[in-house]
Amino acid sequence: MTMPAELFPWAPGREGYYGDFGGAFVPEMLHETLAELRAAFDNARRDPAFWKSYVEVMSTYAGRPTPVTYCDNLTRRFGGARIYVKREDLNHTGAHKANNVMGQGLLVQRMGKPRVIAETGAGQHGVATATMAARLGLACTIYMGEEDIARQRPNVFWMEQLGADVVAVTDGTRTLKDAINACLRDWAESMADTHYVLGTVCGPHPFPQMVTYFQSIIGHEARTQMLDATGELPRRVYACVGGGSNASGVFAGFLDDLSVELVGVEAGGKGIDSGKHTARLAGGKGRPGVAQGYKSVFLQNEEGLMQDTYSVAAGLDYIGIGPMLADLHQRGRVRFESATDSEVVEALRLTMRSEGLIPALESAHAFVAAFREAPSLSSADAVLVNQSGRGDKDIFTVADALGDEGWKDFIRRKAASYER
Amino acid sequence: MTMPAELFPWAPGREGYYGDFGGAFVPEMLHETLAELRAAFDNARRDPAFWKSYVEVMSTYAGRPTPVTYCDNLTRRFGGARIYVKREDLNHTGAHKANNVMGQGLLVQRMGKPRVIAETGAGQHGVATATMAARLGLACTIYMGEEDIARQRPNVFWMEQLGADVVAVTDGTRTLKDAINACLRDWAESMADTHYVLGTVCGPHPFPQMVTYFQSIIGHEARTQMLDATGELPRRVYACVGGGSNASGVFAGFLDDLSVELVGVEAGGKGIDSGKHTARLAGGKGRPGVAQGYKSVFLQNEEGLMQDTYSVAAGLDYIGIGPMLADLHQRGRVRFESATDSEVVEALRLTMRSEGLIPALESAHAFVAAFREAPSLSSADAVLVNQSGRGDKDIFTVADALGDEGWKDFIRRKAASYER
């Protein structure tokens, strides 16, 4: 694969802006740190050896390239567009998060810092970062909302086993956004020897650009693979959008292909009207704002206080959205849709039974939109769904969503065996 | 990759024998079924298009080729041979089991049978088979010992979600071997429309040959990858041995390379002397015998009754061993070692912290032997460890083995939330 340094139509403009969005709104304390990071990243991405070393690591350690899988059973079921799936679930650690962390890890090595910190919500990015840190011999602290720690114990367990220090964040809503704040605070103190491995395409410049750069490996691979498999470009590309990193990554491969419609899918939760959702753009409920270091569209009240968000998929449950995506939305290049929890569980069920694939609950959002729209396309059209991660990490949530009795019995028995 | 039809130095002799071991000892009822399967398999493996279609499916659906990862941290720690790891954990469904099931699935399609059955112990092979059945549109019944169902609920949950019917086996020790018996019984009735997807290189001819054939993709890839990475062949190749499929698969690539020492690692459990282990060959406790359709070395008493076996790794906890491996042992081509539970937990811990890899408990047995022997080799030597699967499936077992209190609290709270 060629180096995408020059393939950056989305390279940010003045001060890291994408149209109206982006920038770097951080305490003055972090000013030099971000400047240092920008310089290191700019230097790295202009060095052909860097992208090569990245592709090499992703290939020998993380299992890339991930395949594109044609799903004949789903295609026949919906009777329209041919459905292809990009298999980020096959990455080491089970999600696209691996791309970003390994990329930033290589950059950390260039910068010579011995420690990394990261926020995590669902725990995926925390496990990925802890994995990278173990592999590259870095000290690692993971900030995770106390609420999320309680819900996502399996990931906490693995982070600890991988040698990371998991710190419970007891502020605010005690979820992802508060963990990001906690990281920014740690970093304001520790920047001399510490890099903050932000987990998605949000935060201050250069994070949105840098994370998109590393995640663009998804889109570049997928574009070539779709051409190989079908002889043409897909009609539409679907990706779920939490912060927006997997979407930005896969969309990056098709941004110049104006015939390809790009569809981002946000968490509709219990329905936009219920107020329990995370649909910042699709729901029309988001407002421009500045928080956690960047300007974008946030779920906030009239006075700029961030609102509680909700999704069955912990990884989508976040107030903001990557500034590049906010801009692409504003420019009409990316269409945004939402999927409710119940649609997601249905799509997950169907995908498991029809294809033997277990998408993460996050990824299943993208499937919902593809399933909704496939019937109205023709069999001459191919659509690509980005399966950002695997769902077996979600067993506690999925089993609960399905009300599985066998599972409940198992947990009860297990708990009884732990009674002293 | 070239088709390995002609690369079969281990092709069985008369009636499917490997030296003294193998054969097909089944009720007469299954005679024609096995003959049909042998014919179909022989026909398929002589058809270059078949192997091509297999490689294609493994590439576009299962994520092959899996990489070989160089582990510099482990290498430096042991200060001897350079340690490389073949990453079967990156297969779809998380283990080498995928190779076998997808291969047999393609064969089932050729035979035109609409249903598959499979035994499972740890649940890995059950999940893999259910996945294949969903993907290929086959009905699927999985037999699993009642004891194993109770221990391995997560896998049962996924099998059911994938559309499989999971049947509890209440006979005998209610574990893997009894599930195999249950499959043979189902098959004696259902053979007209059903294929038995045996999960390892055991059972009656042609299963040992056929499963080795499909799993040989590991060894063929690994040989090329090691030559690419190091310019030479590894000095030793390590694989854990339950039934023996991942070992047979990786060894297959190096069988003709007499400079490469092949090391199979059995479960030493609580120690060979404790009687709680599964070391059939390494422990010297196995005796030749005939059970479950094949002649090999089994853990049995003087009168041929099979003994209770034990391992912290459910997938290794089995009375028999593939006849090809029993023969290779007898001929001195494969050396057998064992690893105790506590060594395994230690190796797992070290591998997680040093490299960010989470081997399955089964695979961690291979790491134990490699770690034990690496210091006495020179840095000019490379050794290859087959990481047959990923360990995150083992969270309940690993957390128990480590006595993790955070995990216990989580399970107790979860159980409390299920109380009615």
Added chain:
Amino acid sequence: MTGARTAGLESHVRERLAKKPLLLMAHVVVGYPSLDANWAMLEAMDGAGVDLVELQLPFTEPIADGPSFVKANHDAIQAGTAWRAYFDLTARAATRFSFPILFMGYYNSVFRMGAERFCARLSEAGMSGFILADLPPEEAAELNAMARGRELDPILLMTPTNSPARLAEIGRQASGFVYCTARKGVTGRKTDLSQGVAAFLERCRTATSLPLGLGFGIKTAADVREVRGLANIAIVGTACLEVWEERGADGYRQFLKTLAAETV
């Protein structure tokens, strides 16, 4: 030593078939529910006029057996039933009763004992032959030759799934009689004898001139009646065990009598 054995199993069967249209073979899993119960079963068989008896040596992996026998095998092993107890019982039975006794079991027991020792022990115990549920004829040549040298008959199975060629092959190697399984699957489940069994037995007849036993799923006196005219021996296994468990020793005796009544 009984006359039955020295005369060879086939002659014995033919002699009895000269006197009645159908023979009855019954089955015991040795050690289950207990050796004492086994003895009571054998006495009941003798009393009812059962013609042939198979005594199963329990094995941990009984792949050809259905749930009842699987449990019986398992429990008998748990109770510690070893070779010694098995052969003590068979020897006592061969001395005490006049019906020929067959060894029934799985090949691993034979393999571990050694073919020679196995044949010797059967001989010494006064048995007439053996049925090995998982030993195909192509693996059995040496054992079978050795057995015949000791006037033990290896009883081979013919099944509805076998091709004509395979049946012919089995026919060539069989002796004593042939055990035909009335349907696919394992022991235990009921068989609908009206479904293709006659045609299957026709194919068996083409392949061998030996007497034919019919087993697998023959559970009632009515079933036995149906076997009349189809085969030469009705083989009842699981049903006996189930009756013992459900109706006790008296019911068992009674049951065997109603079965035997259909054979005269």
Added chain:
Amino acid sequence: MTGARTAGLESHVRERLAKKPLLLMAHVVVGYPSLDANWAMLEAMDGAGVDLVELQLPFTEPIADGPSFVKANHDAIQAGTAWRAYFDLTARAATRFSFPILFMGYYNSVFRMGAERFCARLSEAGMSGFILADLPPEEAAELNAMARGRELDPILLMTPTNSPARLAEIGRQASGFVYCTARKGVTGRKTDLSQGVAAFLERCRTATSLPLGLGFGIKTAADVREVRGLANIAIVGTACLEVWEERGADGYRQFLKTLAAETV
């Protein structure tokens, strides 16, 4: 309207510095623990002779604050502290007390209010300037110009991590005084003022001729004494809040007095 504001913040600071060697700035998170408590705090400040006061508008994502202020922000929001309540309090305070009052908060509040409206409201409430913890100068040009038009001073921060060039850039844009953070990190944790603070303030002096405030981790009367001779304003934030919580209103008054005593 107080004289302080109309005279411009810098002049006010310089005037007071003519009378005493060090000024004292204290901090309140509006709405925490309650608006009434806030009023009592302000009265205490007034009574102790505090020279400047920052009133923080609570925000959900206070990334520059340490645990105590994060909790205060959160609880104030939970209690429903909105813009209206904030400006009611500031306006009342500006009327009642003579010290200049600064807005402190995060940029999103300004962004949502709109720069124009923000400046107007500050003006109307009689405030003297503002500190925005997450607004870098390069994003602030328009807002700052608008503010200066209304005689509001944007207070910029200088930090130990800034390069000389960056300090110079901040110096060029600053007015009123400069807020120097005594160490890296966020508010709350104690600072060892003997470690490099003097050298850092030297660098700040090179970059600006404005008065220098020193904040972050100044917690005790002894700390305030150490600031004397180093900077012009000692800024005490978290410590005030913690004293209120631990020692109540009386302790708070007492505490402020001991701090103020070190500034004369």
